[in-house]
Amino acid sequence: MLRSLRPLSKSAEGGRVIVEVDGKLAKVRNIKVDSRFDGTWDSREKIVAFSFDYCYWSVDAEDPKYASQEMVFQDLGTSVLMGAFRGYNICLFAYGQTGSGKTYTMMGTPVTIICAFFSFHFFLFSFLEIYNERVRDLLKQSDQKKPYTLRVREHPETGPYVQGLSQHLVTDYKQVVELLEKGIAKRITAATHIHNASSRSHAIFTIHYTQAILENNLPSEIASKINLVDLAGSERADPSYCKDRITEGANINKSLVTLGIVISTLAQNSQMFSSCQSINTVTSEGESSHAGSPSTSSISGTRRQAYIPYRDSILTWLLKDSLGGNSKTIMIATISPASSSYHETMSTLRYASNAKNIINKPRVNEDANVKLIRELREEIDRLKTMLLSFELRNSSPSWSEDRDGNLTELVLQNEMKVCMIRSML
Amino acid sequence: SSGTGAGTGSCSARARARRLLSCAPSWQLPRAVCPGRGGKTAELCEPQGRGAGNNLGILWSERDEIKTAQTYLESAEALYNQYMKEDGNPPLDPSEHFMAEEEKLTDQERSKRFEKAYTHTLYYLAQVYQHLEMIEKAAQYCHTTLKRQLEYSGYYPVEWALNAATLSQYYLSKQCFMESRHCLAAANVIFSQAGQVPSAEDNETDQDQQDLRQRKAEIARCWIKYCLNLLQSARKLLEDNIGELDPDRQLELKAQRKKEEDEKEKGRKKAVLFGTSDICDSVLAMEEKVSSVYPLDFQEAREIFLVGQNYVQEAKEFFQVDGYVTDHIEIVQDHSALFKVLAFFEEDYERRCKMHKRRIDMLEPIYADLNPQYYLLISRQLQFELADTYYEMMDLKVAIGNRLEELDSHTIKKINSLAQLAIKYYELFLDSLRNPDKVFPEELEEDVLRPAMVAKFHIARLYGKLITSDGKKQLENMQTSLEYYTFLVDYCEKYPDAVHAVETELELSKEMVGLLPTRMERLRAKLCPFI
Numbered sequence: 001m002l003r004s005l006r007p008l009s010k011s012a013e014g015g016r017v018i019v020e021v022d023g024k025l026a027k028v029r030n031i032k033v034d035s036r037f038d039g040t041w042d043s044r045e046k047i048v049a050f051s052f053d054y055c056y057w058s059v060d061a062e063d064p065k066y067a068s069q070e071m072v073f074q075d076l077g078t079s080v081l082m083g084a085f086r087g088y089n090i091c092l093f094a095y096g097q098t099g100s101g102k103t104y105t106m107m108g109t110p111v112t113i114i115c116a117f118f119s120f121h122f123f124l125f126s127f128l129e130i131y132n133e134r135v136r137d138l139l140k141q142s143d144q145k146k147p148y149t150l151r152v153r154e155h156p157e158t159g160p161y162v163q164g165l166s167q168h169l170v171t172d173y174k175q176v177v178e179l180l181e182k183g184i185a186k187r188i189t190a191a192t193h194i195h196n197a198s199s200r201s202h203a204i205f206t207i208h209y210t211q212a213i214l215e216n217n218l219p220s221e222i223a224s225k226i227n228l229v230d231l232a233g234s235e236r237a238d239p240s241y242c243k244d245r246i247t248e249g250a251n252i253n254k255s256l257v258t259l260g261i262v263i264s265t266l267a268q269n270s271q272m273f274s275s276c277q278s279i280n281t282v283t284s285e286g287e288s289s290h291a292g293s294p295s296t297s298s299i300s301g302t303r304r305q306a307y308i309p310y311r312d313s314i315l316t317w318l319l320k321d322s323l324g325g326n327s328k329t330i331m332i333a334t335i336s337p338a339s340s341s342y343h344e345t346m347s348t349l350r351y352a353s354n355a356k357n358i359i360n361k362p363r364v365n366e367d368a369n370v371k372l373i374r375e376l377r378e379e380i381d382r383l384k385t386m387l388l389s390f391e392l393r394n395s396s397p398s399w400s401e402d403r404d405g406n407l408t409e410l411v412l413q414n415e416m417k418v419c420m421i422r423s424m425l
Numbered sequence: 426s427s428g429t430g431a432g433t434g435s436c437s438a439r440a441r442a443r444r445l446l447s448c449a450p451s452w453q454l455p456r457a458v459c460p461g462r463g464g465k466t467a468e469l470c471e472p473q474g475r476g477a478g479n480n481l482g483i484l485w486s487e488r489d490e491i492k493t494a495q496t497y498l499e500s501a502e503a504l505y506n507q508y509m510k511e512d513g514n515p516p517l518d519p520s521e522h523f524m525a526e527e528e529k530l531t532d533q534e535r536s537k538r539f540e541k542a543y544t545h546t547l548y549y550l551a552q553v554y555q556h557l558e559m560i561e562k563a564a565q566y567c568h569t570t571l572k573r574q575l576e577y578s579g580y581y582p583v584e585w586a587l588n589a590a591t592l593s594q595y596y597l598s599k600q601c602f603m604e605s606r607h608c609l610a611a612a613n614v615i616f617s618q619a620g621q622v623p624s625a626e627d628n629e630t631d632q633d634q635q636d637l638r639q640r641k642a643e644i645a646r647c648w649i650k651y652c653l654n655l656l657q658s659a660r661k662l663l664e665d666n667i668g669e670l671d672p673d674r675q676l677e678l679k680a681q682r683k684k685e686e687d688e689k690e691k692g693r694k695k696a697v698l699f700g701t702s703d704i705c706d707s708v709l710a711m712e713e714k715v716s717s718v719y720p721l722d723f724q725e726a727r728e729i730f731l732v733g734q735n736y737v738q739e740a741k742e743f744f745q746v747d748g749y750v751t752d753h754i755e756i757v758q759d760h761s762a763l764f765k766v767l768a769f770f771e772e773d774y775e776r777r778c779k780m781h782k783r784r785i786d787m788l789e790p791i792y793a794d795l796n797p798q799y800y801l802l803i804s805r806q807l808q809f810e811l812a813d814t815y816y817e818m819m820d821l822k823v824a825i826g827n828r829l830e831e832l833d834s835h836t837i838k839k840i841n842s843l844a845q846l847a848i849k850y851y852e853l854f855l856d857s858l859r860n861p862d863k864v865f866p867e868e869l870e871e872d873v874l875r876p877a878m879v880a881k882f883h884i885a886r887l888y889g890k891l892i893t894s895d896g897k898k899q900l901e902n903m904q905t906s907l908e909y910y911t912f913l914v915d916y917c918e919k920y921p922d923a924v925h926a927v928e929t930e931l932e933l934s935k936e937m938v939g940l941l942p943t944r945m946e947r948l949r950a951k952l953c954p955f956i
Contacts, residue, residue, distance in 0.1 A: 154750035156791075159799025260588050262552055263567050267595040270560055304755075306594035307650045309587050309643040368813045369879055371668055372886055373929055379889075380936045387943055 021057040021065065025049045124167045124208040125176070127183035131202075138183035138203070140166045167208065180205070203230040264308050495553045498546055505543045540577040544570060564595050568604075568697055575615075575701050583640050586616035589699075590647040597654045602717040603690060604697050605651055610711035611699045612644050642743035645736040649759050652715070652733030656726055656766040659719035663769075670769060679721050726770040733763045746791065754795075754803050757787055761810065778821045784814050797857060805857055809876065812850035816883065819843035819890070837892050844887050851880040851887075868920060878913055878927040882934065885909035896952040900945060907941045910934040 020027045027049045056067035127138040128150070135150040151163045170176055183205070207226040212219065551566035571589055574580040593608035619637065662678060665671035699708060720726040737760045744752040761784040768780040788811055797804040822840045826832050858873055859865050869877050888906035893899050913934040917924050924931060 153748040155748075156746060156750050156794045156800075157796045159796060160750075259548060259551075259567065259570060260584065260591065262548075262555060262563070263588050263591045263595070266555060266560065266564055266567065267591050267598070270595055270598040305650065305654060306597050307643070307646040308594060309591055309640070309647070367668070368816065369883075372816075372883060373933065374667065376886060376933050376937075380933065380940065383940045383944065387940065387947075 021055045022049075024052055024055055026052060026055050122210040122212075123170045123176075124210075125170055125179050126162075126165050126167045126206045126208075127179065127203070128162055128165055128206075129186075129203045135162055137162075137165050138186045139168060139179060204228070205230075267306055267308050491553055491556045495550070495557065498550045498553060501546045502543075502550065505546065537577065540573070544573040544577060547573065561599075564592070567592060568608075572697075572699055575699055575704070582615050582619040583637065586612040586619070586644060587640055589615065590644045593647055594650060597650060600654075600658055601693075602651070602655055602658075603693060606712055606715065606717040607694070607697055607699070607708070609644070609648055609651055610708045611704065612647070613711050614704050614707045616641065616644060638743050642740045645740040646756065646759075648736040649733050649740065649756070649763075652729050652736070653759060653762055653766070655717070656720065656729055656733075656763070659721065659726070660766055660769050662719060663721065670772075675721055678719070682718065682721070720770070723770040723772070726767055730763055730767045734760070737763070746794075750795070750800065751803065754791055754800075754807070757791060758806070758810070761788055761814075765814075774821050774825050778818055778825075781814050781818045781821070785811065785818075788814075801857065805854055805876070808850045808854040808857065809880075812847045812854065812880070812883070815843050815847035815850065816887070819847060823890075841891055841893075844891055848884050848887050851884050854880050869916075869923070874923055875926040878916070878923070878930060881909050881912050882927070882930045885913075885934070885937070896948065900948055900952075903941055903945050903948070907938065907945070910937045910941070914938055 020029075057063065057065045058067050060066065125139075129136050129138050135152055137150060150165060152160065153163055154160045168175075168179060170179065183203070205228040207228075208223065209226060210223045547566050548570045551563050551570060554560075554563035554566060567588075571585065571592065574585060589608045589612040593605040593612070596602070596605035596608065663670050663674050665674070699705075715732045716725065716729060720729055737756060740756050741753065743749075744756055746753040764780045764784050768777045771777045771780065788807055792804065792807040792811065795804050795807070819840055822836060822843060826836050826840065829836075855865070855877060858869070858877055885906045885908075888902045888909070891902045893902070911934075913927065913931055917927070917931050
C-alpha cells in the first residue's frame with residue numbers, strides 16, 4: 001500500500017507536485033521531460049504509474065481525496081487484527097524517504113489497534129534497532145561502550161530471534177504508549193538534508209500476542225507475532241552506506257564500494273532468468289514464466305542454482321519468515337508529493353512495487369514428476385489394451401496392468417493356487 | 426526492470442558524484458595526444474580529460490540519461506587505451522602545475538593514480554551496462570575491475586574474495602565453468618591473505634572474527650554450487666529420454682572432449698586470468714584440485730562430488746542448525762542434491778538406493794525438528810523432497826525386484842513401506858495447506874496450486890503401486906487411488922482457471938477415472954468365487 005502524506009514543507013513550497021493518486025495507481029510525472037518543455041506537454045511526456053493494493057493521499061486535509069488516519073486504520077488495521085486473531089504472523093513494513101511521514105503512519109496505527117484488545121489476551125512487547133548491521137535493544141539500558149551486541153539467531157523450534165532481547169508484558173494501553181515513547185527516544189537520529197528528526201536506523205517493534213482459548217474443551221493457546229518495521233529513510237537504506245570505514249573522501253577510491261552490489265545483482269538477475277527458462281522445458285505446463293519477471297520466479301522457492309553471499313541483510317534475515325509462508329505482510333510506502341524529491345520518490349515506489357512481488361512458493365520437482373507421468377501413460381495404455389482384450393478373452397485371471405504387473409500377478413496367482421488347494425482339502 | 430539497479434544508480438550515484446567532484450583529480454592530457462576529431466574530443470581533452478569523463482558519466486547516469494553516460498565513459502575508456510598505446514607516460518594532473526617541486530608526484534605515483542582512475546571508468550561502465558541490461562558486458566567489466574584491483578588498486582582481501590566468489594555464481598548461470606572455477610580459486614587464495622596481514626585499522630573484535638568465519642563459509646557455499654552445477658549440467662548432456670545415462674552419448678562426448686580440449690580453453694583463460702605473479706601459482710594449484718570439464722562417468726563424477734562434500738562440511742561448521750536454521754538446511758539440501766546427481770552416474774541399483782537413503786537420513790531429522798510456524802516454506806520443500814526420494818527408492822526396489830526370478834515377501838514389504846512413507850510425506854504437505862482450523866481450503870492459492878495438485882496426483886499413483894495379495898485390500902487401494910484422481914478432475918471442473926497449472930496431470934487423471942472403475946469391477950467379479 002502507498003501513502004502520500006506530508007504537507008509540503010516550507011523549503012519545498014514553490015516546487016511542483018509531481019505525484020498523483022488515482023484509485024489504486026500512484027503516478028509520478030517525470031520532471032526532466034516536464035522542465036525541458038515548460039508549458040507545452042511534449043508527446044514524450046513521461047508519467048510512470050505504479051499499482052498498489054491501496055493508495056492514500058493525505059497531503060491536504062481539505063482535498064476531497066484526503067485519507068485520514070482512521071481510514072488507513074480501517075482498511076489496514078482490520079486485516080492485521082483479523083490475521084493475528086486467527087493465528088497468522090503479521091509483518092508491517094513502513095518504507096519511504098525521510099520526511100514523507102512514515103514514522104507517523106507506523107506508530108500511530110498500531111497504537112490504535114492494540115487498545116482494542118485486552119481481555120484473555122497477552123501481549124509481550126520488544127523493540128529493537130538495527131544500525132549499521134548491528135542490533136540493540138531499545139527498551140533496556142545497555143553498556144555505553146558497546147551498545148550493539150545483540151546476536152540474531154534462528155532456532156528450529158522458536159524461529160528467528162534476537163538473543164538477549166528484553167520482552168515486556170503489557171496489560172494496558174498506557175503502558176504500550178510508554179514503551180513506544182521510551183524506545184523512540186533512544187533511537188539514533190541524524191540530520192538529513194530534508195527532515196531533521198529522521199532516523200538512520202531500522203526499528204522493529206514486535207508484539208507477541210497470545211490468546212487463551214478452549215479447543216475441544218481443553219485450554220489451549222494461539223500465538224502469533226506482529227512485527228512493525230520502520231525502515232530507515234530510503235537514501236540511507238541503500239546498502240552502499242553500510243560500512244563505517246568506507247564512507248568518505250579518499251577511502252572511496254581505495255575500495256570500489258558498490259562493486260559487490262553490482263556483481264550480486266548480476267548474479268541474481270541472470271540466475272532468475274535461467275531458472276525461468278529451465279521450467280519451460282518440462283512437459284506439463286506448470287507455470288507460464290515471463291523471463292526475468294520476479295513475480296513468477298520465486299527465488300526462495302526454487303532450487304537455487306547459485307549462492308549469493310549475504311550483503312548486509314540482518315533485517316531481511318530476521319524477518320525472513322515474514323516475507324512469505326504463513327505471514328501476512330503489509331508494506332506501507334510513504335512518499336513526498338514535491339518535485340524536489342523526484343528521485344527518492346521513484347526509488348521508494350520501485351522498492352515498494354518490488355516488495356509486492358516477494359512471494360515464496362514451494363516448487364514441484366519437475367524431473368521426478370516427468371518420470372511418473374511417463375510411467376502412468378504407459379500403464380494407461382496397458383490398462384486400455386488389457387480391458388479391451390479382457391472382454392475378448394473373458395476368463396483369464398491374469399490382469400498384469402502395472403509396470404510391476406509381473407510381481408502382482410505372480411503373488412496373486414500363488415495365493416489363488418493356495419486357496420484352491422486349501423478348498424480342496 | 427532492474428529495480429535494484431536503479432536504486433543503486435539514483436541514490437548512491439548522486440552522493441558519489443558529489444564526493445568525486447570534490448576530490449577526484451582531473452587530468453590534463455597533453456594536446457599532442459588528442460587527434461583532431463572535432464568538437465567532442467576537444468571538449469574532453471581541454472581542460473579536463475578522462476577524470477572529467479568519469480565525473481560527467483556519473484552525473485548523467487543519475488539523471489537516467491544512461492546512454493549519454495555510456496558515451497562519455499566509453500570515450501574515456503578509448504582515450505585511455507589510445508593514450509597508453511601512443512604515449513605510455515601518465516598525464517599530468519592539472520593541480521600539479523600549482524605545486525612546489527617537492528610536492529609533485531613521482532612518476533610512479535602519477536601512474537598509479539592514473540590506473541586507478543581508469544579502473545573506476547571500467548567500474549562505472551559495468552554499472553551502465555547493467556542498467557542497459559547488457560549483462561555479459563557488465564560481467565566482463567566487473568571481472569576486469571576485479572583484475573585491476575589486484576594489480577593497481579588497493580583492495581580488502583575479504584571483500585575482494587567475496588566479490589570474486591559472487592561473480593563465479595554469475596558464470597555458473599552461463600555454464601562457464603572454467604571462468605567460475607578461476608574466480609573461486611582466486612577467492613580462496615586472496616581470502617587466505619586476510620588472516621595473514623595484521624592491518625593497523627582493524628581492531629580485531631569478536632564480531633570481526635565471526636564475520637571472517639562467516640565469509641569463509643559463504644565462499645564454501647559458492648564452491649558447493651559450482652560442484653553441483655557441474656554435475657547437473659553433465660547429467661543433462663548424458664541423459665536419455667527416460668532419465669538414464671545413455672552409453673552412446675557418453676562415448677560421443679568422451680571422443681569430443683579429447684579433440685576440443687586445448688584450443689578454446691587457452692583463449693578464454695587468457696582473457697580472464699587474475700594474473701599477478703605472486704598469486705598465479707597458488708590459484709593454479711587450487712584449480713587443479715577440481716575439474717572444470719563435464720564429468721562423463723562415475724569415477725569423474727565422484728571426484729567432483731567429494732570436493733563438493735568437503736565444502737559442505739566446511740560450510741556447516743559455521744552455519745550450524747542452532748543459530749542458522751535456514752542456511753544450514755539449504756546446505757543440507759545441496760548435500761542431498763549432490764547425492765541425487767551422483768546416483769545418476771551409478772549403475773548399480775542397490776548402490777543407488779543407498780545414496781538416496783543417505784539423503785533421507787540427512788533430511789528427515791532436520792525436518793522433524795522444524796517448527797512450520799516459522800519455517801513454513803522450508804518445511805514444505807522438505808516434505809516434497811522426502812516424498813520424492815522415498816518414491817525414487819521404491820521405484821528402484823521394484824526395478825531390482827523385476828530382475829529376480831522370485832519375489833520374496835521381504836522385498837514386497839520394503840516396496841510397500843517405501844510407498845507408504847512417500848504417501849505420508851505428500852499427505853503432510855497437503856496438511857500444511859490447511860488453515861488454522863484444520864480445514865482444507867476450498868480453493869487453493871496460486872502459489873500452492875500446482876504442488877498441491879501434484880501431491881494428490883502422486884498419492885493416487887502410489888496407491889496404485891502398492892502390492893498386496895489380499896484382493897479386498899487391493900480393491901481398497903484402487904478405491905483410494907480413484908478418489909485422489911477424482912479430486913483433480915473435480916477441482917479443475919469447479920475452478921477452470923486451475924487447468925493451466927496441471928494440464929498433463931489432469932489429462933491422465935481423467936483417463937484413470939475412466940478406467941479404474943471398470944478394472945475394479947473386474948476384480949470384484951473375480952474375487953467373489955474365492956470368498
